Amino acid sequence: DARVTQTPRHKVTEMGQEVTMRCQPILGHNTVFWYRQTMMQGLELLAYFRNRAPLDDSGMPKDRFSAEMPDATLATLKIQPSEPRDSAVYFCASGQGYTGELFFGEGSRLTVL
Amino acid sequence: KQEVTQIPAALSVPEGENLVLNCSFTDSAIYNLQWFRQDPGKGLTSLLLIQSSQREQTSGRLNASLDKSSGRSTLYIAASQPGDSATYLCAVCGYGGSQGNLIFGKGTKLSVKP
Numbered sequence: 323d324a325r326v327t328q329t330p331r332h333k334v335t336e337m338g339q340e341v342t343m344r345c346q347p348i349l350g351h352n353t354v355f356w357y358r359q360t361m362m363q364g365l366e367l368l369a370y371f372r373n374r375a376p377l378d379d380s381g382m383p384k385d386r387f388s389a390e391m392p393d394a395t396l397a398t399l400k401i402q403p404s405e406p407r408d409s410a411v412y413f414c415a416s417g418q419g420y421t422g423e424l425f426f427g428e429g430s431r432l433t434v435l
Numbered sequence: 436k437q438e439v440t441q442i443p444a445a446l447s448v449p450e451g452e453n454l455v456l457n458c459s460f461t462d463s464a465i466y467n468l469q470w471f472r473q474d475p476g477k478g479l480t481s482l483l484l485i486q487s488s489q490r491e492q493t494s495g496r497l498n499a500s501l502d503k504s505s506g507r508s509t510l511y512i513a514a515s516q517p518g519d520s521a522t523y524l525c526a527v528c529g530y531g532g533s534q535g536n537l538i539f540g541k542g543t544k545l546s547v548k549p
Contacts, residue, residue, distance in 0.1 A: 326478075355537075365524070365539040378536060413478055423469070424537065426478035 324348045326427035328414050334433045340402040343430045345414030346395055354397045355415040355424065356382075356389055365413070371397065404434045437462045437529055441540035448515055449548050456510040456543045458525035463503045469537065470499050470510050471524045479524065483510070515547045 327346040335341055347354050355370040369379035369389040379389060386405070391397045401408055411429040438461045448454050458468070467486045471479040483492045483499040485508070491500040498511040508525055522544045526537040 364541040365526075367536055370536065415479075423481050423484050424479075425481065426471075428478040 328427035338403040345397040347416030351416035357413040439540040445544040447546040458508040
C-alpha cells in the first residue's frame with residue numbers, strides 16, 4: 323500500500339528552536355510538494371521539487387525556512403528559528419509529473435510556544 | 436492571480452440526500468481540477484481529477500463536473516451517508532510558471548446526519 327510518510331506527526335517546541343520535518347514520497351514519484359494548512363489561510367504551497375530540483379519556493383519565508391531533497395526518498399522542511407506564527411499542520415504530497423494526481427501524507431502538526 | 440472559492444463553507448444534510456458542492460475559480464486557463472476529501476486530523480485524499488479537456492468524471496456515488504468557461508466545478512454526491520462527513524476541497528492546477536502548483540479552495544465541511 324504505497325503512501326507518503328511524514329515524521330513527526332506531532333511536534334511541540336519553544337520559540338527559537340529548530341524544527342525539522344521529514345517526508346518519504348511514494349516510490350517512483352518525481353514531484354514533491356510542501357504545504358502548510360491553517361484555519362485562517364487554508365492550504366498554502368511552501369515549496370515543490372521535481373526530480374529533486376527545487377522549482378518554486380516563493381511561498382516560503384526564506385529567512386527562516388529551508389526545504390531540501392537530499393535524495394529521491396527523503397524531503398525535509400526546516401524552520402530555524404521557529405516562531406509561534408509557524409504553528410500549523412505541514413503536509414507533504416508527491417505525484418508523478420507536473421499535473422497528475424497528488425497523494426498527501428497525514429501531516430506534521432507543529433505547535434510553537 | 437488564481438483564486439478558488441468554495442461555497443458554502445459548511446453544509447449539513449440528512450442521510451440519503453443527494454447534494455452538490457460548488458467550486459469556482461477566477462482564471463479559466465487551468466490544466467486540471469481535483470477534488471479532495473479531508474477527514475479531521477488526516478491528510479487529503481484525492482477523489483476525482485478532471486483534465487481541462489474533460490467535462491466530468493465519476494467514481495461510485497461521486498460525480499464531478501467542470502465548466503472551464505464559467506470557472507465552475509461541482510461535486511455531486513448521491514445518496515449521502517454518515518461516512519461521507521468530511522471537508523471537501525477543490526484545487527486547480529494552472530499553466531505557466533507555477534505549473535504543478537495546485538491552488539486550493541478553503542473547503543466545504545459536510546456533515547451527514549443519520
